[in-house]
Amino acid sequence: MSKVFGFAGENDFCPGGPIYTNHKEQNHFLSIRDVYFPLRKRSRISAPFVFTEERFEQKKQASIEVLPDECLFEILRRLPGGDERSACACVSKRWLSLLSNICKDELCSQNESAKTNTQVKSEVEDEGIEGDGYLSRSLEGKKATDIRLAAIAVGTASRGGLGKLFIRGSNSSQGVTKVGLRAIARGCPSLKVLSLWNLLSVGDEGLSEIANGCHKIEKLDLSHCPAITDKGLLAIAKSCPNLTDLVIESCTNIGNEGLQAVGQHCTHLKSISIKNCPAIGDQGIAALVSSASNVLTRVKLQALNVTDVSLAVVGHYGKEVADLVLTSLSNVSERGFWVMGNGQGLKKLKSMTVTSCVGLTDTGLEAVGKGCPNLKQLYLHKCPFLSDNGLVSFAKSAVSLESLLLEECHRITQIGFFGSLLNCGANLKAASLVNCLGIKDLKLDLPELSPCSSLRSLSIRNCPGFGDGSLALVGKLCPQLQNVELSGLQGVTDAGFLPVLENCEAGLVKVNLSGCVNLSDKVVSVMTEQHGWTLEVLNLDGCRRITDSSLVAIAENCFLLSDLDVSKCATTDSGIAAMARSNQLNLQVLSVSGCSMISDKSFPDLVKLGQTLLGLNVQHCNAIRSSTVDVLVERLWRFPITGNLLEVLVSSWPPFPENTVAKFWFQLPFLSVVSGLLLEASQLFLSLYSAWKSFGKCKVSAETVDEMAAKTEN
Structure with a gap:
């Protein structure tokens, strides 16, 4: 010093x-x-x-954050109720992570907390950690993260329990991993439905966490999850015995071993759908179908490396299968379908769909008809080797057939189609031809045969060879038609369609003639005179020869008509005025889209029709000004709304501002009279919100509407 x-x-x-x-x-x-x-x-x-x-x-400031995770974990698990846990989860990501990793067995009940710490008092009682699982949550795109899953696990645990979870991920680096699935597994033991789609970072460890914590899983959907292998599926099979519905799509590392485990352990499996899984072959399909032969009711196989063996197993062991879908099975030959039909196991099969299977030939289809006596619905798409002989032979064997659909089967001609109608028996109710280029008008001299009196619905779409000659046969063979759809048939004229109208005895209910450019007012006049007492839906979209005369005939005769589409027709203001003058016409949906000759003069008539309308389409009516539509919207929403939603479609027409529809939708809640009572804005807004989700016409973002709906509920 x-x-x-x-x-x-x-x-x-x-x-x-x-x-x-x-x-x-x-x-x-x-x-x-x-x-x-x-x-x-x-x-x-x-x-x-x-x-x-x-x-x-x-x-140094004192803070609870200085405590290690072990101490903080012990504190959080002693919280008295679910509301407290949810509040604490909002403090930080660390607290949320700790809370989401607390299992049900690790939580201290309110009574135990009071014993260990008498100073802790709470008026909120725990509503129960494991509920019935009636809550449903969905995460898509960038919202699919581990943090959000942790929040869902904590928030739903004490509010009834999470029952359904749908995750549609993206390729982002912050997507869902095993950490998020671990939080769901520990906090949501009531989970019954899980869908994982496009989750590149989720592997066997994440799926094993679900298997260990969610033993009530009934429906599992694994799509585009390449990191999941047989090991993860094996864990699900052993820990989730209640599994009834399994969907596997584009999971390249799931193979036969995983399906064998599912068939062995999941004794309640009812539905299986496997698509584009190259590692799955005959061994896995055979083991699964044979093990679940007494409960499996629906089988869908698409784009798999399976052969005739798999179809043989399905035909022999599919004792309870009622719905069978086979798509793009390139390695299955004619023999596979023949063996499946003769396996005598598909006695309860009711619906069968075959798409892009080159192995389906005349021989195989005939065997299916004989081996499936209860088959009611048959849908065939892109079967290039199926011809008239096979179709007629099948029709003779399938005595229970009720619905037949042929799409892009180009070897089917007029002979095969009408031959199947004549030989299907007394149960056939609906027949459809879609884009079959082999159909052409032929001069057939048919003998006097009993007509197909059971057929009620006929649909011919985009078959350019189907013309007046074929329609004349329809008029003779199908006298009890009620629903007729002739879409995109430019070869059909008045001469071909008039016999159908004259021979129809039951009375037409729904008629779709969209794209039949050669039909004129004469057809509509005869139709309204003979079938106006039963007609409910009429679509004349694109029939350019339809004028105001047709609208006058409709207004005079069609008192039950509720849906009318005259888009892109030659109608004018006079036709709209004629319908408005009718006191007995009660239209609910009217479409005049693309009618360039309808102008502002129709404004008072549209307002009068709006007293009963629930939907009005005035898109691309260039003679109607946007200001007129604004006034029309304001006038229409003042009419009573009785359980349905009035919709004005103007959003896609460039002259109108983009917010026209949004303005209409959000003006409605503030004043609406229903049965003479003034509804509260909140109740009507919620109903409009639900309808908005269905129609999707509003320009306001979904997040904004969700937020407004939540505030309204509160």
Whole structure:
């Protein structure tokens, strides 16, 4: 200390230099409270020295965050109720992570917390951690993260329990991983339905977490999850015995071993859908179908490397299968379908769909008809080797067939189609031809045969060879038609369609003639006179020869008509006025889209029709000004709304502002009279919100509407 006080002059201290050459001796200097220094100029330093102990020592603020995770975990698991846990989860990601990793068995009940800490009092009672699982949550795109899954696990645990979870991920680096699924597994033991789609970071560990914590899983959908292998599916099979519905799509690492485990352990499996899984072959399909032969009711196989063996197993062991879908099975030959039909196991099959299977030939289809006596629905798409002989032979065998659909089967001709109608028996109710280029008008001299009196619905779409000759046969063979759809048939004229109208005895209910450009007002006039008493839906979209005369005939005769589409027709303001003058016409949906000759003059008539309308389409009516539509919207929404939603479609027409529809939708809640009572804005808004989700016409974002709906509910 003598060196400190016994200095001789200014040279004893070096300006800016240290007092001690040994830095360890500085502690003695800092322990002195009051020290005298002579006045002198010193070198500048970055911060002042403080020589008092209280000021020199940095004060540390007390915080619960200094506790390790183990201590904080013990505190959080002793929270008295679900509301407290949800509130604490909002503090930080760390707290949310800890809360989401607390299992049900690790939670202390309210009584136990009171025993261990008598000072803790809460008026909120825990509503139960494991509920019935009636809540449903969905995450898509960038919202599919581990943090959101953790929040869902904590938030739904005490509010009835999470029952359904749908995750549609993206390729982002912050997607769902095993951490998020672990939170769901520990916090949502009531989960019954799980769908994982496009989750590249989810593998066997994440699926194993679900298997260990969610034993009530009944429906599992794994789509585009390449990291999941047989190991993860094996864990599900062993831990989830209640599995009834399994969907596997584009999971390249799931193979036969996983399906074998499912068939062995999941004894309640009812539905299986497998698509585009190259590692799955005959061994896996055979093991699964044979093990679940007594409960499996629906089988869908698409784009798999299976052969005739799989179809043979389905035909023999599919005793309970009622719905069978086979798509793009390139390795299945004619023999596979023949063996499946003769396997005598598909006695309960009711619906069968075959798409893009080159192995389906006349022989195979005939065998299916004989081996499936209860088959009611048959849908055939892109079967290039199926011809008239096979279709007629099948029709003779399938005595229970009710619905037949043929799409892009180009070897089917007029002979095969009408032959199937004549030989299908008394149960056939609906027949459809879609884009079958082999259909052409032929001069057929058919003998006097009994008509197909059971057929009620006939649909011919985009078959360019189907013309007046074919329609004349329809009129003779199908006298009990009620629903007729002739879409995109440019070869059909008045001469072909009039026999159908004249021979139809039951009365037409729904008629779709969209795209039949050669039909004129004469057809509509005859139709309304003979079938106006039953007609409910009429679609004349694109029939350019339809004029105001047709609208006048409709207004005079079609009192039950509720849906009318005259888009892109030659109708004018006079036709709209004729319908408005009718006192018995009660249209609910009217579409005049693309009618360029309808102008502002129709405004009062549209307002009058709006008293019963629930939907009005005035898109692309270039003669109607946007200001007229604005006034029309304001007038229409004042009419009573009785359980349905009035919709004005104008959003896609460029002259109208983009917010026209949004303006209409959000004006409605503030004033609406239903049955003479003024509804509260909140109740009507919620109903409009639900309808908006279905129609999707509003320009306001979904997030904004969700937020507004939540505020309204509160």
